[in-house]
Amino acid sequence: MEKFVPVAEKDITRAIVAEFAKQFEEYVESDCIIVGAGPSGLMAGRRLAQAGKKVLIVERNNYLGGGFWIGGYLMNKITVRHPGERVLDELGIPYIEVSHGLFVTDGPHACSKLIAATCDSGVKFANMTAFDDLVLREDGRVYGVVINWTPISALPREITCVDPVAIESTVVIDATGHDAQVVKKLEERGLIKTKGFGAMWVERSEDLIVEHTGEVYPGLVITGMAVSTTYGLPRMGPTFGAMLLSGEVAARVVLEKLK
Numbered sequence: 040m041e042k043f044v045p046v047a048e049k050d051i052t053r054a055i056v057a058e059f060a061k062q063f064e065e066y067v068e069s070d071c072i073i074v075g076a077g078p079s080g081l082m083a084g085r086r087l088a089q090a091g092k093k094v095l096i097v098e099r100n101n102y103l104g105g106g107f108w109i110g111g112y113l114m115n116k117i118t119v120r121h122p123g124e125r126v127l128d129e130l131g132i133p134y135i136e137v138s139h140g141l142f143v144t145d146g147p148h149a150c151s152k153l154i155a156a157t158c159d160s161g162v163k164f165a166n167m168t169a170f171d172d173l174v175l176r177e178d179g180r181v182y183g184v185v186i187n188w189t190p191i192s193a194l195p196r197e198i199t200c201v202d203p204v205a206i207e208s209t210v211v212i213d214a215t216g217h218d219a220q221v222v223k224k225l226e227e228r229g230l231i232k233t234k235g236f237g238a239m240w241v242e243r244s245e246d247l248i249v250e251h252t253g254e255v256y257p258g259l260v261i262t263g264m265a266v267s268t269t270y271g272l273p274r275m276g277p278t279f280g281a282m283l284l285s286g287e288v289a290a291r292v293v294l295e296k297l298k
């Protein structure tokens with residue numbers, strides 16, 4: 040059997056540190072920072088990177104994919120309504136049509152393919168990294184985000200006093216799902232008023248979320264369930280076509296702004 044090449048422990052450590060530092064420094068400034076690696080954030084990132092843009096996705100969890108892994112009710116099945124299956128076709132995700140225009144696929148298969156496709160497009164990730172705040176200037180525009188390692192917030196206050204750092208981008212996308220965490224930072228400062236998502240009404244919600252996806256404040260675009268929370272749209276439950284298509288719309292809005 041072929042043996043592994045001899046490498047010292049210190050060389051492995053050096054490789055990790057050097058490559059992390061190189062990427063981190065490069066992505067201190069990018070075209071677009073997306074907060075949240077759920078289906079809408081991944082889709083937006085993929086479309087932007089496909090258009091040649093420099094994109095960093097900040098994700099507080101170790102795993103990427105948000106709610107796209109397990110779909111509804113911990114049952115590992117993802118539903119998508121027409122025309123969302125266009126994205127499943129593009130990514131080579133197998134699915135079945137259970138009734139006219141209603142498709143079902145396996146969460147792990149769909150999610151892993153979307154993550155891989157997003158990586159393939161050139162998007163970079165800062166996972167285990169939590170969005171903490173926005174970078175705002177007097178001109179009333181968003182210039183970036185303040186981030187910290189996720190474990191910092193889990194440690195007792197008395198043993199942690201770790202200042203966060205800021206990274207900049209021309210545009211920021213809030214793809215943090217129901218919590219709309221980025222938009223909420225504007226609300227805390229009285230710059231915007233969110234309505235909180237409404238009661239479930241799937242027939243209305245998917246179209247409304249895609250229609251309302253866009254710039255909510257200069258330099259800040261919203262996508263996915265953050266749109267629902269911001270505008271008080273009905274919640275949509277365990278169906279995902281609107282998340283994928285909303286991500287595409289967000290990318291189009293950002294590309295327009297980057298022109």
Ligand code: 48F
Pocket residue numbers: 074075076077078079080097098099100103104105106107168169170171214215216217218220262263264265275276277278279282
């Ligand atoms: O929740 P999530 O999947 O958002 P989405 O893309 O899709 C919503 C659906 O999954 C589902 C639904 C529709 O079918 O109702 O819920 O709108 O992904 C949001 C991601 O953002 C991350 C979070 O861990 C998740 O992966 N996130 C949330 N807050 C922060 C964050 C934060 N402060 N910093 C970094 N990441």
